[in-house]
Amino acid sequence: MKTSITLAILIILLVAVTGHPHRRLCHMAKYRSIPSNSIKAVRLLQNEHEKNPFCEGIKCYRKMFRHKPSVCDLKGSDKLILTLERVSMAAEVLTNLTNSPLTELVSQTIPFLLSLENDLKLCRNSPKNGNPPTQKLIPWLTHLKHFQEEVSLECVQDAVLLSLTRLLIEDVMCWANNE
Numbered sequence: 089m090k091t092s093i094t095l096a097i098l099i100i101l102l103v104a105v106t107g108h109p110h111r112r113l114c115h116m117a118k119y120r121s122i123p124s125n126s127i128k129a130v131r132l133l134q135n136e137h138e139k140n141p142f143c144e145g146i147k148c149y150r151k152m153f154r155h156k157p158s159v160c161d162l163k164g165s166d167k168l169i170l171t172l173e174r175v176s177m178a179a180e181v182l183t184n185l186t187n188s189p190l191t192e193l194v195s196q197t198i199p200f201l202l203s204l205e206n207d208l209k210l211c212r213n214s215p216k217n218g219n220p221p222t223q224k225l226i227p228w229l230t231h232l233k234h235f236q237e238e239v240s241l242e243c244v245q246d247a248v249l250l251s252l253t254r255l256l257i258e259d260v261m262c263w264a265n266n267e
Contacts (some may be wrong), residue, residue, distance in 0.1 A: 114207075114210060114211035114214050114216070114217070115207055115210070116207065116208075116211060116263065116264040117264065118264075119204065119207070119260050119261065119263075119264035120261065120264045120265050121261070122256050122257065122260065122261060123200075126197070126200045126256065127253070127256060127257070129193065129196040129197045129200075130197055130252040130253055130256060131253060132193055132196075133190060133193040133194065133196075133197055133249065133252065134249055134250060134252060134253060136189075136190055136193055137190060137246070137249045137250070138250075145246035145247065145249065145250045146250070147243075148239065148243040148244070148246040148247040148250075149246065149247045149250040149251060151235060151239060151243070151247065152232070152235050152244075152247040152248075152251065153247075153251070158258065158259075158262075159171055159258065159259040159262045159263055160258070160262040160266075162224070162225060163222070163224075164219065164222075165212075165216075165217040165218070165219040165221075166221060166222050166224065166225040167262065167263045167266065168208065168211055168212055168217050168263060169212070169221050169225060169229070170225060170228060170229070170259070171208060171259045171260060171263045172205070172208040172209065172212055173229060173232055174232075174251075174255050174259055175201060175204055175205045175208055175255065175259075175260070176205055177232070177236070177244075177248060178201055178248050178251075178252060178255055179198065179201045179202055179205045181244060181245050181248040181249070182194050182197060182198045182201060182248075183198060183202075184245075185245065197252070204260065235247075
């Protein structure tokens, strides 16, 4: 009897101290302010990429953001879903840029993006954020998917590289500050 009372007290204390289990998994508070070295690395990467005379970045960037979606305009888990999609696309593109002249700058940026992507996936799998996309978000997700399928790999790379600052400052911080 004494053991079960002690066990019950320990469980109550454990829940009281740790809070909600899903909140422990979703560590987005650290992204409310993006580290300046990450922003600087992203800006350097974008500037170097724009120096490429064959870059059609602006045209591709406009195609990618045709709907002008802003994470801040979305509600609930839609913010997380769109941010995760964009971060995953950026992480994939940067991971595949290993044999480019931008390799050194990419190596400074990719660890941050991969960490962010992992944290977003943990948040997405939490009970609070497990909702499917709403009807408002589905056209944006469909557009992103079609964009990746219909344009060249170089165009996707150009668009992603030009959107990195927007991704970090607008999308990630908007999501993290409203979480």
